[in-house]
Amino acid sequence: MNAPKPGSTDPSIIRNFCIIAHIDHGKSTLADRMLQLTGVVDERASRAQYLDRMDIERERGITIKSQAVRMPWTVPPDNAEGAEPGTYVLNMIDTPGHVDFTYEVSRSLEACEAAILLVDAAQGIEAQTLANLYLAMGADLHIIPVLNKIDLPSANVEKYAAELAGLVGCEPEEVLLTSAKTGVGVEALLNEIVKQTPAPVGDADAPARALIFDSVYDTYRGVVTYVRVVDGKLSHRDRIKMMSTNAVHEMLEVGVISPEPVKAGEIGVGEVGYLITGVKDVRQSRVGDTVTSQHHGATESLGGYKHPNPMVYAGLYPIDGDDYPTLRDALEKLQLNDAALTYEPETSGALGFGFRCGFLGLLHMEITRDRLEREFNLDLISTAPNVVYQVVMDDGTEHEVTNPSEYPDGKVAEVREPVVKATILAPADFIGTIMELCQLKRGSLQGMDYLSEDRVEMRYTLPMGEIVFDFFDQLKSRTKGYASLDYERSGEQAADLVKVDILLQGEPVDAFSAIIHRDAAYSYGVMMAGKLKDLIPRQQFEVPIQAAIGARVIARETIRAIRKDVLAKCYGGDISRKRKLLEKQKAGKKRMKNIGSVEVPPEAFVAALSTTQPAEKSGKK
Numbered sequence: 001m002n003a004p005k006p007g008s009t010d011p012s013i014i015r016n017f018c019i020i021a022h023i024d025h026g027k028s029t030l031a032d033r034m035l036q037l038t039g040v041v042d043e044r045a046s047r048a049q050y051l052d053r054m055d056i057e058r059e060r061g062i063t064i065k066s067q068a069v070r071m072p073w074t075v076p077p078d079n080a081e082g083a084e085p086g087t088y089v090l091n092m093i094d095t096p097g098h099v100d101f102t103y104e105v106s107r108s109l110e111a112c113e114a115a116i117l118l119v120d121a122a123q124g125i126e127a128q129t130l131a132n133l134y135l136a137m138g139a140d141l142h143i144i145p146v147l148n149k150i151d152l153p154s155a156n157v158e159k160y161a162a163e164l165a166g167l168v169g170c171e172p173e174e175v176l177l178t179s180a181k182t183g184v185g186v187e188a189l190l191n192e193i194v195k196q197t198p199a200p201v202g203d204a205d206a207p208a209r210a211l212i213f214d215s216v217y218d219t220y221r222g223v224v225t226y227v228r229v230v231d232g233k234l235s236h237r238d239r240i241k242m243m244s245t246n247a248v249h250e251m252l253e254v255g256v257i258s259p260e261p262v263k264a265g266e267i268g269v270g271e272v273g274y275l276i277t278g279v280k281d282v283r284q285s286r287v288g289d290t291v292t293s294q295h296h297g298a299t300e301s302l303g304g305y306k307h308p309n310p311m312v313y314a315g316l317y318p319i320d321g322d323d324y325p326t327l328r329d330a331l332e333k334l335q336l337n338d339a340a341l342t343y344e345p346e347t348s349g350a351l352g353f354g355f356r357c358g359f360l361g362l363l364h365m366e367i368t369r370d371r372l373e374r375e376f377n378l379d380l381i382s383t384a385p386n387v388v389y390q391v392v393m394d395d396g397t398e399h400e401v402t403n404p405s406e407y408p409d410g411k412v413a414e415v416r417e418p419v420v421k422a423t424i425l426a427p428a429d430f431i432g433t434i435m436e437l438c439q440l441k442r443g444s445l446q447g448m449d450y451l452s453e454d455r456v457e458m459r460y461t462l463p464m465g466e467i468v469f470d471f472f473d474q475l476k477s478r479t480k481g482y483a484s485l486d487y488e489r490s491g492e493q494a495a496d497l498v499k500v501d502i503l504l505q506g507e508p509v510d511a512f513s514a515i516i517h518r519d520a521a522y523s524y525g526v527m528m529a530g531k532l533k534d535l536i537p538r539q540q541f542e543v544p545i546q547a548a549i550g551a552r553v554i555a556r557e558t559i560r561a562i563r564k565d566v567l568a569k570c571y572g573g574d575i576s577r578k579r580k581l582l583e584k585q586k587a588g589k590k591r592m593k594n595i596g597s598v599e600v601p602p603e604a605f606v607a608a609l610s611t612t613q614p615a616e617k618s619g620k621k
């Protein structure tokens with residue numbers, strides 16, 4: 001196939017598209033199939049899921065980082081789809097499908113003109129199908145509805161084609177049918193993409209403007225920045241400027257990915273490619289920023305740039321204190337590739353030296369922890385995740401609390417917590433149990449619609465702090481796995497929140513403190529005190545475990561002392577001698593109780609904290 005060259009490609013033959021889908025509906029498989037059909041990778045060389053590069057992505061079967069591939073495609077003269085015959089350049093932009101990475105999804109959508117909305121023919125529309133569709137419609141993309149997995153015996157093409165058509169606003173016959181696994185319908189889909197996707201428009205003579213939709217750190221090449229050129233062209237001779245910071249960088253290489261990097265002299269209007277500059281970490285080349293040339297550069301950026309703010313915080317501590325320097329280096333390395341990850345040193349009386357880390361969400365947190373443990377061979381313990389609270393004091397001062405230990409002392413006037421707008425899709429049979437769960441989690445119902453006669457969409461606002469624990473797991477188990485969830489940040493609300501401390505021997509143990517709704521404080525206290533009672537070995541003296549809100553104790557357990565048999569050696573003997581020995585023992589214990597410190601084995605911390613954490617898979621939505 002004679003592929004048009006980057007830099008001199010006529011925009012009228014370029015088609016930029018992405019695939020959006022609910023998790024596991026087959027996006028990566030379809031992308032692989034397209035790479036094969038367009039000859040970009042041959043069948044032998046193609047390993048499963050070419051685009052998911054990181055091992056964790058492949059293992060968990062999810063897409064974290066987006067990638068873009070340039071594929072030549074020739075529409076034959078006799079195609080049934082009615083597409084104009086000829087050779088085209090298709091740029092497929094792979095978007096991450098998870099709620100934690102919504103911002104990355106929305107930026108990669110903006111690099112496209114069309115989105116393939118892929119739905120599993122055996123499952124139908126799910127929460128992320130909707131969330132992604134709304135994002136794509138918000139970005140003004142043309143939507144191409146596709147039902148995938150039509151080879152499955154359980155596929156219900158007629159039902160779900162109607163559902164999808166109803167959602168997108170087309171006729172059921174216009175919904176394309178594919179099996180990414182067997183390849184059926186994929187050629188026709190490629191022709192349809194050519195036919196339906198609008199060609200990019202831009203001003204070739206204007207100063208260069210390109211949108212950064214991804215930025216990846218590569219050990220050998222430094223930061224590789226993926227861009228979509230909107231106006232002008234970017235050439236390897238340029239010095240480029242990041243418009244949000246005005247920072248200027250040397251351009252070392254420009255090219256396109258097909259599917260390995262191919263150098264090009266330049267890339268022009270509508271093209272999608274990569275830049276390699278002298279930039280050392282991805283924070284200098286941020287997703288959403290506009291790139292222009294230093295000389296005669298554009299004055300107006302493409303707009304919409306947002307700084308990624310962490311939403312969930314947790315402390316990460318090495319189980320072996322000697323690993324602290326390794327953990328610090330590892331976080332520094334990960335940050336090169338993850339502009340959203342933040343960390344700062346933190347010390348805990350209970351856990352020693354560690355870091356307070358900020359994440360975009362729970363999945364982001366799990367992935368980061370996983371990578372730290374796997375790639376850097378670390379054994380870590382993480383404290384329970386929490387969201388960011390605003391605490392307003394009586395005197396009007398305001399504190400941002402990302403860690404229960406920072407919760408200010410003194411009289412609190414108001415505590416505000418972040419809330420999310422959640423969309424839950426489930427079979428109608430489960431409405432009752434979902435409502436019950438949401439109520440338990442302090443949610444308020446905003447609306448409910450039937451997508452078909454047996455499937456409902458429920459919209460709730462929920463406190464984010466309630467979602468980060470085990471909401472998704474509970475939702476899944478209550479609905480036998482049928483419900484799907486998506487949510488987005490939506491402001492703050494005042495709530496009756498308190499800080500619950502767990503005290504051992506009257507001393508608070510920072511790792512177990514939590515900020516929690518007053519109604520749930522008691523059960524949290526009872527649960528933690530009970531758990532610690534089982535986990536902490538008995539000491540020579542009695543150890544009280546208390547849960548307290550400020551000075552008020554709300555729950556208590558006691559670890560009984562080990563009673564040494566001081567009378568063992570006192571055969572027979574008279575009663576007063578025995579009493580004397582027991583009195584002595586009692587006095588000794590009293591002294592110990594005052595001065596003795598409780599030895600909490602690290603395993604007890606690990607066990608107590610790990611069970612307050614969300615289960616492994618909770619990020620998979």
Ligand SMILES: Nc1nc2c(ncn2[C@@H]2O[C@H](COP(=O)(O)OP(=O)(O)OP(=O)(O)O)[C@@H](O)[C@H]2O)c(=O)[nH]1
Nearest residue numbers: 024025026027028029061062063097149179180181
């Ligand atoms: N039978 C059948 N299975 C398919 C088809 N397409 C994908 N699958 C399977 O569905 C599962 C999920 O596919 P993926 O391509 O990983 O899904 P995805 O949407 O990319 O998932 P994320 O990357 O996590 O968003 C895999 O086990 C695929 O083999 C299909 O057309 N037919």
